[in-house]
Amino acid sequence: xxxxxxxxxxxxxxxxxxxxxxxxxxxxxxxxxxxxxxxxxxxxxxxxxxxxxxxxxxxxxxxxxxxxxxxxxxxxxxxxxxxxxxxxxxxxxxxxxxxxxxxxxxxxxxxxxxxxxxxx
Amino acid sequence: xxxxxxxxxxxxxxxxxxxxxxxxxxxxxxxxxxxxxxxxxxxxxxxxxxxxxxxxxxxxxxxxxxxxxxxxxxxxxxxxxxxxxxxxxxxxxxxxxxxxxxxxxxxxxxxxxxxxxxxx
DNA sequence: CTCGTAGTACGTCGGGTGTCAAACTACGGC
DNA sequence: GCCGTAGTTTGACACCCGACGTACTACGAG
Numbered sequence: 001x002x003x004x005x006x007x008x009x010x011x012x013x014x015x016x017x018x019x020x021x022x023x024x025x026x027x028x029x030x031x032x033x034x035x036x037x038x039x040x041x042x043x044x045x046x047x048x049x050x051x052x053x054x055x056x057x058x059x060x061x062x063x064x065x066x067x068x069x070x071x072x073x074x075x076x077x078x079x080x081x082x083x084x085x086x087x088x089x090x091x092x093x094x095x096x097x098x099x100x101x102x103x104x105x106x107x108x109x110x111x112x113x114x115x116x117x118x119x120x
Numbered sequence: 121x122x123x124x125x126x127x128x129x130x131x132x133x134x135x136x137x138x139x140x141x142x143x144x145x146x147x148x149x150x151x152x153x154x155x156x157x158x159x160x161x162x163x164x165x166x167x168x169x170x171x172x173x174x175x176x177x178x179x180x181x182x183x184x185x186x187x188x189x190x191x192x193x194x195x196x197x198x199x200x201x202x203x204x205x206x207x208x209x210x211x212x213x214x215x216x217x218x219x220x221x222x223x224x225x226x227x228x229x230x231x232x233x234x235x236x237x238x239x240x
Numbered sequence: 241c242t243c244g245t246a247g248t249a250c251g252t253c254g255g256g257t258g259t260c261a262a263a264c265t266a267c268g269g270c
Numbered sequence: 271g272c273c274g275t276a277g278t279t280t281g282a283c284a285c286c287c288g289a290c291g292t293a294c295t296a297c298g299a300g
Contacts, residue, residue: 011266023233024151027226031148032258053276063259065278070257084267084276099229101221106147109219113143131296152288173246183289185248190287204246204297 013072013079018094021075026095029074034059035067036110039076042090043107049080049087133192133199138214141195146215149194154179155187156230159196162210163227169200169207 030036038055057064068088071077078091095103150156154177161175177184188208191197198211215223 019236023229024153024156027147027156028151031144031151033144034258036144051276059258060260061277062261062279066258081266086277099225099232102225102229105219105222105225109143109222112219116139154288171246179288180290181247182249182291186288188247201296206247 011081015072015078016075021098025074026076029071029076035071040110049089051085051087131201135192135198136195141218145194146196149191149196155191160230169209171205171207
């Protein structure tokens, strides 16, 4: 069996269109420390793509999958398969078009808070 | 009994200090449609204060109390008693100091989305 | 004092969230 | 073909969240 399109074999991931992205969903996605960290790391290296395994998260693989899915379904990141890896990238263009300045303000706020916490 | 300081009689509400405000908490507070609406209304009239009953929310009184408490405990609003009413105001000074530009970006994003939804 | 208005506290309830372990699928290399 | 690596799925779990009704408290007006 498993002729075509098992859940994992689909090789095609559902993303919300730009118009479907909801501010509340984005804020909810970013209100989790793990997910906020992921987005910060993603934004740190420009528009580069990173596999899930690139991130050093304090949770198991299955929890990691869950968090990336929340980020994708809220429209914050875009995920594409590349061989056995799943590459993740910020949807900066869509977010900037929908909510100009928001992503930068959020990233700046996160950086500021991280500096305040780590720096004492 | 109830000589002094019952929970309601305290007439003093716990607020986080500026340093205690966490970005994740603010985002979580704003990720609920009812609370986002409250903050938008609060911001619409400058720094004016409004009683809870000023807002026309699609929930009961007890749920309203809950949402205002979430906003207060996350540091988004400040609540003070004024007779039998409880006045609510945005903590714009604290938020702007902690996360410059964030609140304005969030309000602009919310306004933009509201316009897109209502305007078709 | 009594009444009305504004808001709180408490108990409850269904559903969502974040976490894990274990078993599984998909791809690339050998 | 077989194995390892990367990620998924499922089920379970404890906890939190948003909603409600009811009973309650606080203050001001009369």
